[in-house]
Amino acid sequence: MYVIFMTDPIEWDESTQNGILDIKKRVDAFRPSPEFPDDYYGHIAVLEAYEALIHGNFGIGAILVNKSSGNVILKGHNSVFYPFFRSDLHAEMTLLTEYENFMKGRTGEIYKDIVLYTSLEPCPMCLTRILISGISEVHYIATDSKGGMVSAMDKYPGIWQDFRKDKIIKKSVCSAELELLAFDIFALTGQLLDNKLKEK
Numbered sequence: 001m002y003v004i005f006m007t008d009p010i011e012w013d014e015s016t017q018n019g020i021l022d023i024k025k026r027v028d029a030f031r032p033s034p035e036f037p038d039d040y041y042g043h044i045a046v047l048e049a050y051e052a053l054i055h056g057n058f059g060i061g062a063i064l065v066n067k068s069s070g071n072v073i074l075k076g077h078n079s080v081f082y083p084f085f086r087s088d089l090h091a092e093m094t095l096l097t098e099y100e101n102f103m104k105g106r107t108g109e110i111y112k113d114i115v116l117y118t119s120l121e122p123c124p125m126c127l128t129r130i131l132i133s134g135i136s137e138v139h140y141i142a143t144d145s146k147g148g149m150v151s152a153m154d155k156y157p158g159i160w161q162d163f164r165k166d167k168i169i170k171k172s173v174c175s176a177e178l179e180l181l182a183f184d185i186f187a188l189t190g191q192l193l194d195n196k197l198k199e200k
Contacts, residue, residue: 012189019188020053026181038172041065041117042141044072046178049119049185052077052091058193059185062091062118064099067137073114074099081193092118092126096133111135117172119182121148131163139172142183 012020027050032039041063048061061077076095080086095116103110111134121144122130130138143151150169153161172179 016189016192023050023053023181023185023188026184030178030181032178033175036173036175036178038117038139038141038174039178041072041115042119042139042172042174042178042182044075045117045119045141046182046185048075048077048091049182052079053185053189055079055082056189057081058090058190059188060091060118060120062095062116064095065115065117067113067115074102081196087197088125090123090126091120092116092122093129096129096135100133109134115139117141120144120186121150121171123147124149127153127169128160130169131160131167136166137168139170141172141174142179142186143171144186 027047030043030046032043045061045063048063049059050061052061053059057080058078061075063072063076064074065071066073074095076091076098078091079089079094100110114135115137116130116135117139118126119141121140121142122138123144124147127149140148140150145151149156153164156164
């Protein structure tokens with residue numbers, strides 16, 4: 001069985017295909033709650049994660065928000081496998097590259113007043129990039145106990161821990177429903193795609 005949304009499809013088994021359809025229903029039904037301050041932006045990041053999933057990539061999405069205006073200024077998602085293989089195209093990496101390319105040549109603190117929301121706790125590569133980018137605030141929706149680096153920050157070399165000082169990098173204050181959705185979007189095909197990477 002194939003995911004019909006892809007130009008160059010990955011063959012999914014029936015269970016995975018059904019899982020994608022179930023997630024689609026949950027994504028469509030979710031409504032951010034004013035009770036949870038990160039639900040609104042977290043939901044947008046999760047929609048990006050779903051975009052990544054249906055194209056056969058790791059289901060992770062991220063957005064940049066201007067803290068002063070509240071505007072979402074950029075959205076991105078994981079693109080490791082589609083449209084072609086690029087090992088560095090994690091959600092946060094694609095987002096930061098696009099933003100930095102846009103801001104090229106501008107002076108001043110280009111990340112001043114910018115908040116990054118990501119659907120999953122950043123991996124070591126992404127967290128390192130975030131730390132040196134100058135972003136001072138990051139919210140992640142779901143914890144990644146196997147690959148997330150925020151909760152293992154004490155294992156980073158001292159220089160990276162120095163970069164971490166004065167930055168807010170924390171678990172989002174969002175609804176349990178959104179957190180589970182973010183995790184399920186990643187987990188549905190995460191192991192399968194990890195195995196695909198190991199084959200390379």
